[in-house]
Amino acid sequence: MPDKHSNAPEPGTKLGSHYSRCFGCGDDALGGLRVSSTVGEGLSVTTEFTVTDNHQGAPGLAHGGLLALAFDEALGAVNWLIGAIAVTGRLETDYLMPVPVGTTLHITAQCDGISGRKIYTSAVGRLGGPEGEAAVRATAIFIQVGVDHFLSNGRLEDVQEAMHDPEQLRAARAFEVNP
Numbered sequence: 045m046p047d048k049h050s051n052a053p054e055p056g057t058k059l060g061s062h063y064s065r066c067f068g069c070g071d072d073a074l075g076g077l078r079v080s081s082t083v084g085e086g087l088s089v090t091t092e093f094t095v096t097d098n099h100q101g102a103p104g105l106a107h108g109g110l111l112a113l114a115f116d117e118a119l120g121a122v123n124w125l126i127g128a129i130a131v132t133g134r135l136e137t138d139y140l141m142p143v144p145v146g147t148t149l150h151i152t153a154q155c156d157g158i159s160g161r162k163i164y165t166s167a168v169g170r171l172g173g174p175e176g177e178a179a180v181r182a183t184a185i186f187i188q189v190g191v192d193h194f195l196s197n198g199r200l201e202d203v204q205e206a207m208h209d210p211e212q213l214r215a216a217r218a219f220e221v222n223p
């Protein structure tokens with residue numbers, strides 16, 4: 045298990061978005077999920093995601109791929125706690141119960157360990173409250189990367205815009221990145 049980063053926020057702290065145009069957590073992404081995570085105990089975060097009319101796959105039920113996105117965000121937020129910049133290498137989801145429109149998934153995500161650049165994480169999403177029945181489980185492997193991953197691969201205009209965005213710089217500082 046990795047150590048919690050010495051500058052990691054205290055339990056109860058709301059983590060901001062890592063990028064304002066991120067479809068999972070950003071405020072500027074049209075139709076995005078806008079999920080936000082709160083630091084939990086140890087290397088864990090909690091995230092609430094409410095399923096709306098726009099999230100349907102079958103009538104009245106959440107789309108599974110969209111739920112996977114919510115989990116990707118929650119699991120990725122764990123990386124803030126260890127001060128790691130990382131991208132999703134593998135994401136596996138188990139859908140245990142249908143998730144109806146209007147319900148809230150209470151997701152708890154945690155770090156399970158690291159090996160080299162790989163960060164192993166897992167999460168469970170419960171319905172009806174943080175202690176409710178498990179509806180979705182997920183595991184993910186994040187791979188630590190350098191900031192050059194984004195600078196070399198991202199569309200230039202977006203990278204440049206992000207580098208001039210004070211909010212993006214705040215997020216980068218949280219990862220101890222100097223873009």
Ligand SMILES: CCCCCCCCCCCCCCCC(=O)SCCNC(=O)CCNC(=O)[C@H](O)C(C)(C)COP(=O)(O)OP(=O)(O)OC[C@H]1O[C@@H](n2cnc3c(N)ncnc32)[C@H](O)[C@@H]1OP(=O)(O)O
Pocket residue numbers: 062116120129130131132133134159160161162185187189191194195203206207215216219221223
């Ligand atoms: C303006 C600038 C500001 C920047 C401020 C940053 C802010 C912070 C942003 C955070 C952003 C998050 C955003 C949300 C989360 C996404 O949605 S991320 C987007 C989706 N994911 C991707 O696009 C990743 C695409 N894949 C890749 O780029 C490359 O395959 C990777 C993942 C970087 C790995 O390539 P690589 O660096 O060449 O790594 P490689 O040496 O092959 O493998 C390293 C290790 O990882 C393992 N591995 C590699 N791929 C996998 C895999 N798919 N499954 C399992 N293991 C794997 C390898 O087996 C190897 O293990 P060991 O041999 O060391 O035991």
